[in-house]
Amino acid sequence: MKIQNFETNFAILGSGAGGASIAYELAKRGKKVIILEKGLITGRIGTETAATKFYDKYGLLKSKEGIIIYRTLMAGGTTVASCGNGVRSLEKELLELGIDIRNELDEAEKELEVVPFDLNLMGDGTKKIWEASKQLGFEFEPMPKFIDFSKCVSCGNCVLGCLPQAKWTALKYIEEAQKFGAKLITKFKLESISISNNKATGVVGSVENNSIRITADKIILSAGAIESPRILQKAGLDVGNSLFCDLFTVLYGITENTGLSKEPTMAIVNHSFHKNDGFILSPFLDSPLTLTMIHPKHLILAAKRDRVLGMMVKIKDDSLGKIELRSISKKITENDKLKLEKGNEIAKKILLKAGVNPKSLTLIKPRGAHPGGTIPIGKDVDKYHETKIKNLLVNDASILPESPGLPPILTIIAMSKRLAKNLC
Numbered sequence: 001m002k003i004q005n006f007e008t009n010f011a012i013l014g015s016g017a018g019g020a021s022i023a024y025e026l027a028k029r030g031k032k033v034i035i036l037e038k039g040l041i042t043g044r045i046g047t048e049t050a051a052t053k054f055y056d057k058y059g060l061l062k063s064k065e066g067i068i069i070y071r072t073l074m075a076g077g078t079t080v081a082s083c084g085n086g087v088r089s090l091e092k093e094l095l096e097l098g099i100d101i102r103n104e105l106d107e108a109e110k111e112l113e114v115v116p117f118d119l120n121l122m123g124d125g126t127k128k129i130w131e132a133s134k135q136l137g138f139e140f141e142p143m144p145k146f147i148d149f150s151k152c153v154s155c156g157n158c159v160l161g162c163l164p165q166a167k168w169t170a171l172k173y174i175e176e177a178q179k180f181g182a183k184l185i186t187k188f189k190l191e192s193i194s195i196s197n198n199k200a201t202g203v204v205g206s207v208e209n210n211s212i213r214i215t216a217d218k219i220i221l222s223a224g225a226i227e228s229p230r231i232l233q234k235a236g237l238d239v240g241n242s243l244f245c246d247l248f249t250v251l252y253g254i255t256e257n258t259g260l261s262k263e264p265t266m267a268i269v270n271h272s273f274h275k276n277d278g279f280i281l282s283p284f285l286d287s288p289l290t291l292t293m294i295h296p297k298h299l300i301l302a303a304k305r306d307r308v309l310g311m312m313v314k315i316k317d318d319s320l321g322k323i324e325l326r327s328i329s330k331k332i333t334e335n336d337k338l339k340l341e342k343g344n345e346i347a348k349k350i351l352l353k354a355g356v357n358p359k360s361l362t363l364i365k366p367r368g369a370h371p372g373g374t375i376p377i378g379k380d381v382d383k384y385h386e387t388k389i390k391n392l393l394v395n396d397a398s399i400l401p402e403s404p405g406l407p408p409i410l411t412i413i414a415m416s417k418r419l420a421k422n423l424c
Helices: 017-027 048-054 077-081 091-096 102-112 124-136 171-179 224-234 288-294 296-303 334-353 409-423
Strands: 002-013 033-036 183-185 189-196 199-207 210-221 247-254 279-283 308-315 362-368 392-394
Touching: 002 017, 002 199, 017 033, 017 077, 017 171, 017 409, 033 171, 033 210, 048 077, 048 288, 091 102, 091 409, 102 409, 124 279, 124 308, 124 334, 171 183, 189 224, 210 224, 224 392, 247 296, 247 334, 279 334, 288 296, 288 362, 296 362, 308 334, 334 362
Parallel strands: 002 033, 002 210, 033 183, 210 392
Antiparallel strands: 189 199, 199 210, 247 308, 247 362, 279 308
C-alpha cells in the first residue's frame, strides 16, 4: 500500500454546508486547507436514479424506532439535495449563548444571493393552496431562496439535485476554496484522529489502496450530525445525546386537475405558527419513487402525482434522540405529536378548501429532514466550536443548540464565517 503524507493548517472532514464554507473562508485568508470527503463530486444530477446513489440507505436510513432520517453521502452534502431555502434560524437562541451571527447572516445572504421566491414561477397548485389559505385567514409569503430563477425550469425535483444548476450548493464553496489553494480528497475513509496529550495532531485514513496521513494544526469535523459524534465517540468523548431532526409530515390529497409536480418545491411558507406553536407549513410533493419506497400503499399518489396537492408540516422537535456507533435512536415525543397534529389539522383545512377529494387525503408518517444538535455548542463544544480535545473542532449541524424547525443551511454558513474570523 502506498503511503501519502501531507501537512496542513486545517484538515476538514466533510464538505457539506459546514465543511465547504469553513474551507472557503480559511483558504481565502491564506491558510493551507485539506478537505476530506467520504463521497464523490456528483456533477449534474436531478433524477431519482441518481438520488438513490447519494442518499444514505437509498433514502431509507432509519432510527431504531423506524423514523426515516435523510442525509446524503457526497461532496456538497445535503445542500445538493436541499429545497434551496435561505432562511435565518436560531439567531435569537445563539445570541442568548453569547454568539452573535447577525453580520455573518447578512454576508451569507449576499453571497448566496438569497431572494424571495419569484411569484412569476408560481404554478397552479401553489396558487390553489395560497388562495385557499387566504380565504381561511392563514397568511403565506414567498420562501427566501438561493436559486437563480432565470435558470429555474420548475421541474419540482429540488430534493433530487438540480439539472439546470439554478440552485446554489456547497460545491460552489469547494470550487472557490480550491482556487485559493485548498486540496480536496474524495473517497476518503477515516481510520482515526491522531491525539497526543489530549491534543489533536492529525488524521489517518485511506483512499482505495493508498494510505493517507495528515499532520494538521487543527482538525475540523464537518461530517454531519450523525457521523461527527461517532468520530468523537471513538476518540473517547461522550457526545451524541441530543439529536433533533426537524420532524415533518406531508398531508396529500388528489384533485380533479391541479397538482404540484411541475413547480418549485416549497415556494411559499407560513411562519406565523413557528414562534408560538413550533411548526411551519409549506406546499410540498415527494418524488414518485420516494412515495412508493416509504410504503407501497402510496403508489396511487405516485401514479396521480400531476393531480396531487401536498402540505408539509415541519416542527421544532424535542432534542431527545441519540447517536450510537452502530445505531440511531429517535422517537416521536408527546410534545412532537401535539405539534404535528395541530399542523396537520390546519393543512387538512387548506387542502379541502383548495379542492382535494376528502376521501383521497393521505398522511405520510413523520420523517426527519435536518439532523442536528448531537454536539451542541455551549455544552459539548465551546462558543468557538472546540471540543474537550484541544485543536479538534466541529462545524456542522451537530453544534446547533436546539431544533430550528427551519432549514439550517444559512445559519451553518454564518457560524462558519464567525469561526473563521476567530481562527484567523
